[in-house]
């Protein structure tokens with residue numbers, strides 16, 4: 001029997017179309033893994049009017065221990081004064097990880113590269129005496145240098161010190177919410193902790209999903225995400241419920257050391273848009289306008305309005 005070439009080609013075409021369609025359907029129906037690591041900047045922060053440093057740590061570590069979560073605390077070593085170096089031992093006792101957030105917490109936009117690296121080296125030296133210290137560095141304010149030359153000098157300086165970048169992928173305004181919470185503490189209005197909890201948790205979970213969707217939309221894949229939080233009162237008060245909410249939303253909480261094994265860790269995008277985290281930097285390098293990546297409903301001004309409307313902070317003039 002003679003082989004009918006045109007019929008064969010027709011069938012093969014059909015088969016290819018069918019396979020492509022199945023792949024497409026599979027891709028659109030199989031959600032990408034939602035993996036997230038939790039990190040805290042600026043530790044160990046001084047006392048506030050609401051919680052002192054020891055109380056804050058007690059709340060925070062008890063929540064992390066309860067859920068068996070390993071987080072990474074980026075230490076600003078100048079904060080270790082007034083006995084707060086004890087906090088670092090408490091992190092170690094709870095199997096939490098330490099990393100470097102500089103000694104003086106100065107923006108890399110403001111001082112020469114050599115001075116900046118000397119400040120990081122000072123923190124590195126102090127932190128090396130702690131066994132749970134891991135050689136990751138996070139830029140204060142996520143400022144990686146204000147010129148390409150400085151950015152590259154800083155990258156090289158960190159490599160010379162043996163430090164990897166402790167980047168984030170999920171940016172949010174937890175620091176701003178906490179600053180408004182401190183205003184509410186000192187203002188003459190009742191503290192409604194239930195409402196604060198709801199706003200805080202919704203903001204963090206919405207931010208995590210925002211960056212997950214940003215990755216899915218533009219990369220067709222999502223990195224192991226790294227969440228930026230600060231060692232502040234809101235984190236201490238609501239960490240237990242935040243972890244529960246993150247899990248309920250379908251996320252797997254992983255160790256930051258596992259997150260930093262993601263292939264995005266080896267990407268050093270050629271962009272000056274670095275203050276929104278590594279994922280946004282990768283997307284900026286691909287040509288996506290930074291302005292289009294703003295999470296508008298969760299911007300500080302929107303959060304402030306929301307808190308004013310809820311009566312959680314005094315209405316500004």
Ligand SMILES: [Zn+2]
Pocket residue numbers: 041042101105139140141
């Ligand atoms: Zn910081």
